[in-house]
Amino acid sequence: MDVIKLDDQLCYALYSASMAVQRAYKPLLDQMGITYPQFLVLNLLWHDGRQNVGGLADKLALESSTLTPLLKRLEAAGLVTRTRNPKNEREVLIETTPKGEKLKSEAGCLAERLVEASGAPVAGIIDLNKRVKDFRDRVYAGL
Numbered sequence: 001m002d003v004i005k006l007d008d009q010l011c012y013a014l015y016s017a018s019m020a021v022q023r024a025y026k027p028l029l030d031q032m033g034i035t036y037p038q039f040l041v042l043n044l045l046w047h048d049g050r051q052n053v054g055g056l057a058d059k060l061a062l063e064s065s066t067l068t069p070l071l072k073r074l075e076a077a078g079l080v081t082r083t084r085n086p087k088n089e090r091e092v093l094i095e096t097t098p099k100g101e102k103l104k105s106e107a108g109c110l111a112e113r114l115v116e117a118s119g120a121p122v123a124g125i126i127d128l129n130k131r132v133k134d135f136r137d138r139v140y141a142g143l
Contacts, residue, residue: 014132024117025110032106033077037070039107042079042096046104050095052085079103 006012022036029039037060044059045051053071057064071094074080079100085091115122 020117021114024113028106028110028113032103034074034079034103038074038079039110041067041070041074041094042100042103043107045080045094045096045100046107050093053092053094056094074100 025036025039029036032039034042040060041056044056053064053067056071057067060067071080071082075082077099078097081095081097083093083095085093115125118125120128
């Protein structure tokens with residue numbers, strides 16, 4: 001069987017679409033002083049509240065060891081706190097600070113930027129998001 005041309009591979013379409021989204025977000029994230037992966041962590045904390053490192057890693061499909069340096073940088077920037085769970089000293093809890101919470105209002109314009117950059121209707125983006133998440137879940141279920 002021949003190797004499928006890169007432009008015809010779904011994995012590349014998903015990867016390059018992700019890169020395009022990150023490029024669209026970058027100017028706004030730069031203004032906020034955070035990176036895209038840091039935005040993902042903050043978004044989870046804004047919506048779900050305090051979480052342990054393992055829970056964040058699971059939701060982001062990352063290893064805890066990959067996430068820890070990112071969390072340390074967020075803490076150094078004053079956007080999150082990292083504290084030991086008093087009930088389980090091995091567990092580190094992550095929570096946004098008031099400074100981190102303040103960024104939430106600035107992050108609201110990221111979705112608008114994606115609509116603007118893509119020229120796609122909001123309903124189309126919502127439908128695409130649903131289909132991509134369904135595909136992702138099917139792949140994970142098949143692993």
